[in-house]
Amino acid sequence: MSIPGMIDTPSPNFDERSVPVSMLVLHYTGMPDAASAINWLANPESKVSAHYVVTEDGQIIRMVDEAKRAWHAGKAWWRGATDINSASIGIEIVNPGHEWGYRPFPDTQMSALIPLVHDIVTRYGITRGNIVGHSDIAPARKQDPGELFPWGMLARLRLALPRPTKNLMDPFWTDSAFMLALERFGYDIADQEAAVVAFQRRFRPEMIDGIIDGECRAILLALLLPKPRGDD
Numbered sequence: 531m532s533i534p535g536m537i538d539t540p541s542p543n544f545d546e547r548s549v550p551v552s553m554l555v556l557h558y559t560g561m562p563d564a565a566s567a568i569n570w571l572a573n574p575e576s577k578v579s580a581h582y583v584v585t586e587d588g589q590i591i592r593m594v595d596e597a598k599r600a601w602h603a604g605k606a607w608w609r610g611a612t613d614i615n616s617a618s619i620g621i622e623i624v625n626p627g628h629e630w631g632y633r634p635f636p637d638t639q640m641s642a643l644i645p646l647v648h649d650i651v652t653r654y655g656i657t658r659g660n661i662v663g664h665s666d667i668a669p670a671r672k673q674d675p676g677e678l679f680p681w682g683m684l685a686r687l688r689l690a691l692p693r694p695t696k697n698l699m700d701p702f703w704t705d706s707a708f709m710l711a712l713e714r715f716g717y718d719i720a721d722q723e724a725a726v727v728a729f730q731r732r733f734r735p736e737m738i739d740g741i742i743d744g745e746c747r748a749i750l751l752a753l754l755l756p757k758p759r760g761d762d
Contacts, residue, residue: 533646536590541572543579544598551596553611553618553660554650555603555667558674559583560627567624568593577601580622586635588642596650606667607718608660614667619650623675634678647689658691659716669728670721677735693733694752700744701751708742711750 557580559567564585570576571583571593580602583591594600602620611617623643625635635643651661663679664672685692703711709719712729719725723740730738733749 533590533649536592539568539572539583539591539593541579541593541600542574543571543577543601544594545601547597547599548613548616549611551617551619551654552656553608553614553662554647554654554656555614555618555620555662555664556647556675556679557602557620557622557664558625558627558676558679559622560625560629560674562626562630564624567622571622578604580620582620582646583622583624584639584643584646585624586639588638590642590646603664603667604671606664608662608667609716619654621646623679625675628673628676632676632678635675635680640680640683644684644687644689647684648687651689658685658688661690662716663732665728665731666717669717670724673731677731677738681732691753694749698745698748698752700748702744703747705742708747708750711754715750715753 561567561570568583568591571579579594579600581592581594581596581600583593596619599615600620601615602622603614603618606614608614621643623635623639626632650656664674681690682693684690709722712725713719717725717729726742726746727738727740729750730746734745
């Protein structure tokens, strides 16, 4: 893939894939600035990398060839898959994150990210249910890309699952039933509160309290209801 103006900054931190690409994972860099993040991802001592970095001013940096397994996901789980690095393309979106001054993602940055996401998911046939954030696949460890990330913007372009808002019905599940449903949807529920927080961060970002309530149950039920083929 070649995007006009893309900069190649190769990282040595990669190895071979063991499974085909079926996922896209979005991260924030969580470092003070873009240069720090790019240098870290290119540092062999860091043992981390990503296929792409998207800066706040819309620059795209390619760091690992898509054919290779970048080291961006760490210990993670999604819909039964455990080697997420092998199964995914990883994009780091420059943002200081919760530790360094979390802030909204600029329009210029999103305008660069969206065509990149569209190109990747089209080429690999990645379903919307497998376009995820780092916190979705590692809820006990990660918060990125966080509650300010505009998932709705991607969803309107069919590049992410939309937040259900219409005809919501509370199924009145017990908490244990909710957790089983959450696992069925895709989340690792080993740390139950962390899984609920990650779900809220993604699908109800205005209230992230780790408490299972009627709105959470209704949103999850709507996400699990049958959809047209290819819409999962």
